Amino acid sequence: MQTLHVELGDRRYPIFIGSDLDTSHLLAPYLKGKQVMVVTNNTVQPLYLQHYLDALAANDKIVASCVLPDGERYKDIEHLNLIFDALLEAGFNRDCTVLALGGGVIGDMAGFASACFQRGVYFVQVPTTLLSQVDSSVGGKTGINHPLGKNMIGAFQQPQVVLADMSHLASLPPRELSAGLAEVIKYALLGDLDFLCWLEQHMEQLVAGDRQLLAEAVYRSCAHKARIVASDEKEQGERALLNLGHTFGHAIESYLGYGVWLHGEAIATGMVMAADLSQRLGWISSADVERCKNILLRAQLPVACPKIPLEKFLAYMSHDKKVLNGQLRLVLLQQLGQAVITKDFDVEAMQQAILAHQDATLTV
Amino acid sequence: MQTLHVELGDRRYPIFIGSDLDTSHLLAPYLKGKQVMVVTNNTVQPLYLQHYLDALAANDKIVASCVLPDGERYKDIEHLNLIFDALLEAGFNRDCTVLALGGGVIGDMAGFASACFQRGVYFVQVPTTLLSQVDSSVGGKTGINHPLGKNMIGAFQQPQVVLADMSHLASLPPRELSAGLAEVIKYALLGDLDFLCWLEQHMEQLVAGDRQLLAEAVYRSCAHKARIVASDEKEQGERALLNLGHTFGHAIESYLGYGVWLHGEAIATGMVMAADLSQRLGWISSADVERCKNILLRAQLPVACPKIPLEKFLAYMSHDKKVLNGQLRLVLLQQLGQAVITKDFDVEAMQQAILAHQDATLTV
Numbered sequence: 001m002q003t004l005h006v007e008l009g010d011r012r013y014p015i016f017i018g019s020d021l022d023t024s025h026l027l028a029p030y031l032k033g034k035q036v037m038v039v040t041n042n043t044v045q046p047l048y049l050q051h052y053l054d055a056l057a058a059n060d061k062i063v064a065s066c067v068l069p070d071g072e073r074y075k076d077i078e079h080l081n082l083i084f085d086a087l088l089e090a091g092f093n094r095d096c097t098v099l100a101l102g103g104g105v106i107g108d109m110a111g112f113a114s115a116c117f118q119r120g121v122y123f124v125q126v127p128t129t130l131l132s133q134v135d136s137s138v139g140g141k142t143g144i145n146h147p148l149g150k151n152m153i154g155a156f157q158q159p160q161v162v163l164a165d166m167s168h169l170a171s172l173p174p175r176e177l178s179a180g181l182a183e184v185i186k187y188a189l190l191g192d193l194d195f196l197c198w199l200e201q202h203m204e205q206l207v208a209g210d211r212q213l214l215a216e217a218v219y220r221s222c223a224h225k226a227r228i229v230a231s232d233e234k235e236q237g238e239r240a241l242l243n244l245g246h247t248f249g250h251a252i253e254s255y256l257g258y259g260v261w262l263h264g265e266a267i268a269t270g271m272v273m274a275a276d277l278s279q280r281l282g283w284i285s286s287a288d289v290e291r292c293k294n295i296l297l298r299a300q301l302p303v304a305c306p307k308i309p310l311e312k313f314l315a316y317m318s319h320d321k322k323v324l325n326g327q328l329r330l331v332l333l334q335q336l337g338q339a340v341i342t343k344d345f346d347v348e349a350m351q352q353a354i355l356a357h358q359d360a361t362l363t364v
Numbered sequence: 365m366q367t368l369h370v371e372l373g374d375r376r377y378p379i380f381i382g383s384d385l386d387t388s389h390l391l392a393p394y395l396k397g398k399q400v401m402v403v404t405n406n407t408v409q410p411l412y413l414q415h416y417l418d419a420l421a422a423n424d425k426i427v428a429s430c431v432l433p434d435g436e437r438y439k440d441i442e443h444l445n446l447i448f449d450a451l452l453e454a455g456f457n458r459d460c461t462v463l464a465l466g467g468g469v470i471g472d473m474a475g476f477a478s479a480c481f482q483r484g485v486y487f488v489q490v491p492t493t494l495l496s497q498v499d500s501s502v503g504g505k506t507g508i509n510h511p512l513g514k515n516m517i518g519a520f521q522q523p524q525v526v527l528a529d530m531s532h533l534a535s536l537p538p539r540e541l542s543a544g545l546a547e548v549i550k551y552a553l554l555g556d557l558d559f560l561c562w563l564e565q566h567m568e569q570l571v572a573g574d575r576q577l578l579a580e581a582v583y584r585s586c587a588h589k590a591r592i593v594a595s596d597e598k599e600q601g602e603r604a605l606l607n608l609g610h611t612f613g614h615a616i617e618s619y620l621g622y623g624v625w626l627h628g629e630a631i632a633t634g635m636v637m638a639a640d641l642s643q644r645l646g647w648i649s650s651a652d653v654e655r656c657k658n659i660l661l662r663a664q665l666p667v668a669c670p671k672i673p674l675e676k677f678l679a680y681m682s683h684d685k686k687v688l689n690g691q692l693r694l695v696l697l698q699q700l701g702q703a704v705i706t707k708d709f710d711v712e713a714m715q716q717a718i719l720a721h722q723d724a725t726l727t728v
Contacts, residue, residue: 077448081441088512091683116480119507119518120598143483148452154483155519234484319455 002219006138007230008158015137015162015226017219019211023163024055030161032122033095035062037087039110040101041070044128047171052101052126064090068109072259075105075145077153083113097122097160103129103176104136104263108154111142115155125162129172130180130214131264133164134187134221139229139239149319150250156234164218166211174207174300179264181206181299184217186271187224189292190244193337195220196295203298241339244331245270248354251316252305261305268301269357277353278333281345288336304359313354366583370502371594372522379501379526379590381583383575387527388419394525396486397459400425401451403474404465405434408492411535416465416490428454432473436623439469439509441517447477461486461524467493467540468500468627472518475506479519489526493536494544494578495628497528498551498585503593503606513683514614520598528582530575538571538664543628545570545663548581550635551588553656554608557701559584560659567662605703608695609635612718615680616669625669632665633721641717642697645709652700668723677718 001018016026036056040049045067056063066086068079087096098121100110107125114123127133136142143154169177181203188196198220199206205213225242232239249270253261275292278284293303318328327343330350334340365382380390400420404413409431420427430450432443451460462485464474471489478487491497500506507518533541545567552560562584563570569577589606596603613634617625639656642648657667682692691707694714698704 077441077445084441084510084517085512088510088516088683116507116517116519118516119505119520141483143480146448146452148449152452152482153448153480155480156483319452 002215004219004222004226006158006226008233011158013159013161015164015222017133017164017166017215017222019166019215021163021165023052023165024058026163027055027124027161028059030124031056031059031061031097032160033093033097035064035090035092035096036099036124037083037090037092037096038063038065038099038101039068039083039106039113040065041068041103041106043070044102044106048101048128048168052099056099064092068106070105072105072145072263073257075109077144077146080109080113080144083109084117087113087117092117092121094118094121097124099124099126101126101128102132103127104132107132107136108142108151109144111136111140111157111159112144112154115142115157120157123157123159125159127162127164128168130169130177130218131183132180133218134180134225135183137162137164138222138225139242140233150254164222166215166218169209169211169214176262176264177207177209178300179262181217182264182268182271182296182301184221185295185299186242186244186267187221188295189271189275189333189337190241190331190339191228191337192220192224195224196291196337199295203295207298207300237341240329240341241331244333244339245272245274247317247328247330248273250319251313252308254316254319255308255312256306261302265302266305268296268299269303269305272296272303273353273357274330274332276356277330277345277350280349280353281332284333284335288333291336304357304362306362307358307360310351310355314351366579368583368586368590370522370590372597375522377523377525379528379586381497381528381530381579381586383530383579385527385529387416387529388422390527391419391488391525392423394488395420395423395425395461396524397457397461398426399454399456399460400427400463401447401454401456401460402427402429402463402465403432403447403470403477404429405432405470407434408466408470412465412492412532416463420463428456432470434469436469436509436627437621439473441508441510444473444477444508447473448481451477451481456481456485458482458485461488463488463490465490465492466496467491468496471496471500472506472515473508475500475504475521475523476508476518479506479521484521487521487523489523491526491528492532494533494541494582495547496544497582498544498589499547501526501528502586502589503603504597514618528586530579530582533573533575533578539629540626541571541573542664543626545581546628546632546635546660546665548585549659549663550606550608550631551585552659553635553639553697553701554605554695554703555592555701556584556588559588560655560701563659567659571662571664601705604693604705605695608697608703609633609638611681611692611694612637614683615677616672618680618683619672619676620670625666629666630669632660632663633667633669636660636667637717637721638694638696640720641694641709641714644713644717645696648697648699652697655700668721668726670726671722671724674715674719678715
């Protein structure tokens with residue numbers, strides 16, 4: 001087991017990364033009150049809920065659970081309210097803990113609920129997908145979607161502790177493992193060329209689910225994100241680098257409808273568009289763009305999206321939160337392994353980069 | 365005009381208190397982005413909305429408004445969502461400001477919406493009732509109700525600036541002015557015997573709407589609250605003193621149904637119950653209890669509530685947020701002008717204090 005600390009002053013917290021973690025023992029020091037609400041979904045429930053209820057009972061906790069339907073399309077205000085219903089029906093107080101057991105959607109919703117319930121209670125994360133282990137478990141971004149935009153309503157809420165257990169990845173569909181690898185590759189592309197080389201050595205074993213290599217990939221990804229988040233918790237500056245591929249990706253997700261493409265799949269194609277635009281601006285070579293595409297393809301990820309009318313694509317991009325004072329900012333690659341945030345780019349080049357990675361033969 | 369600063373480090377903000385304030389000039393330095401969403405209700409809209417829209421236009425802002433139905437019963441997740449709808453339909457970004465123009469309900473909802481929209485945008489408060497001027501404009505507590513409890517979902521969100529304009533109180537129904545005076549009296553009872561004497565000298569003029577005296581009462585109330593909030597923003601300790609009368613009052617409000625009694629009316633009777641219990645514990649004299657009742661009666665406030673079955677009253681009290689680890693904590697009076705938080709009280713004495721201030725002849 002490896003331990004990583006996210007350094008956020010008095011909200012510093014550990015991430016435990018390994019296989020078959022000793023849940024009960026690891027959670028014990030981080031559960032403050034007596035009451036714990038486990039929020040999960042109906043896919044994870046039959047697999048792991050009982051294990052965590054037992055671990056909490058072993059810690060002498062008063063436990064309740066709230067099971068939501070699985071899927072990004074339920075990440076809305078209506079289903080958020082079901083968590084509040086469960087907390088109030090259980091009679092839970094200000095010193096309770098909300099434990100998120102599931103992927104990114106569950107983490108986002110349970111985290112946001114914990115930020116709002118009684119104006120803030122404790123939060124613990126047990127991410128059960130690779131994507132949530134490397135992404136939402138670090139940084140404290142929580143929230144829900146709105147019909148007019150993704151993650152438009154939310155809060156910054158840091159957990160007390162995160163348990164990233166590789167054994168939970170065994171039950172993950174291959175498509176979701178690949179979606180998680182998209183975020184892993186993102187960390188390499190935006191800030192760590194060594195890590196990109198490491199991924200190029202091990203991608204097939206990662207896709208096959210090698211737990212030791214996955215744990216190493218999770219550790220390096222979280223360490224990278226933790227360093228950025230510690231220096232810029234509220235995304236005033238450097239943290240926006242983590243959005244490499246996201247402005248393009250959000251447009252793809254929004255147009256196709258949440259959940260049709262997985263978040264990681266949209267980000268993969270979004271990163272290719274960002275790399276392509278970086279090349280059009282003369283920052284990276286076409287060989288660099290190919291290297292991006294290759295590592296994504298080896299991770300079984302899409303590098304082109306279905307045909308989307310350009311004006312719709314642009315409209316969805318402008319709904320993205322990376323618009324400041326009405327001005328679109330993009331995360332692009334200064335070089336491979338070094339991203340920058342910029343609002344100085346040629347709009348026509350951006351449109352070409354989008355169109356170059358649409359595939360009219362793809363159907364949703 | 366008087367200016368009071370709430371000292372919260374880098375979230376320090378001013379409250380401007382006076383009559384016929386120069387809105388445009390005062391707001392200008394505190395509006396960060398270009399976009400301002402004015403949230404108000406259908407009672408305030410015809411009275412003051414245009415004035416503020418003009419003041420914002422004079423500052424060259426892009427302005428939109430969201431008008432909610434007036435009343436505590438609309439302080440729910442469904443109406444909160446209308447604010448998000450308005451913000452997204454207007455295409456507002458992370459650097460926008462939400463301006464609350466109205467009483468406590470509008471302040472709570474607009475403030476909570478500003479805390480959650482895009483994980484937090486700017487917030488400005490223009491409280492138009494006495495209650496909101498002395499209470500919700502200081503401290504940053506925002507939120508909505510849930511069918512199972514009041515203010516159960518919310519956030520701490522500090523405004524950039526607060527404008528408390530006494531001229532807006534001219535349109536306030538007398539019953540609402542009195543409800544605001546209940547909170548003013550609360551500050552005197554919990555921590556400022558001099559202020560109680562001042563109120564005893566001026567109560568009839570305050571009830572009659574004397575602007576200069578009201579401004580002084582608002583200034584002293586806000587100064588008192590600001591001092592407490594600055595030392596305990598997240599209500600870990602001293603801030604809970606501000607809940608004098610609130611645990612009893614919340615039970616009355618919850619039982620009668622939100623909005624049947626005004627918040628200040630419920631708090632008035634709740635303070636009498638707290639004073640009565642303090643006397644039963646031997647802390648204050650029966651003359652002190654009479655003094656509490658008298659100042660409340662002179663402010664046209666109720667000092668007894670309709671008959672409520674005891675077990676229901678207690679059940680609603682235990683839903684209050686002042687329950688820590690399942691243990692009820694009450695704010696009581698150590699002496700007149702000095703409140704304390706305690707969980708050491710005789711439960712039977714508490715029940716007697718509740719029953720002593722119920723009036724079977726009162727109908728709702």
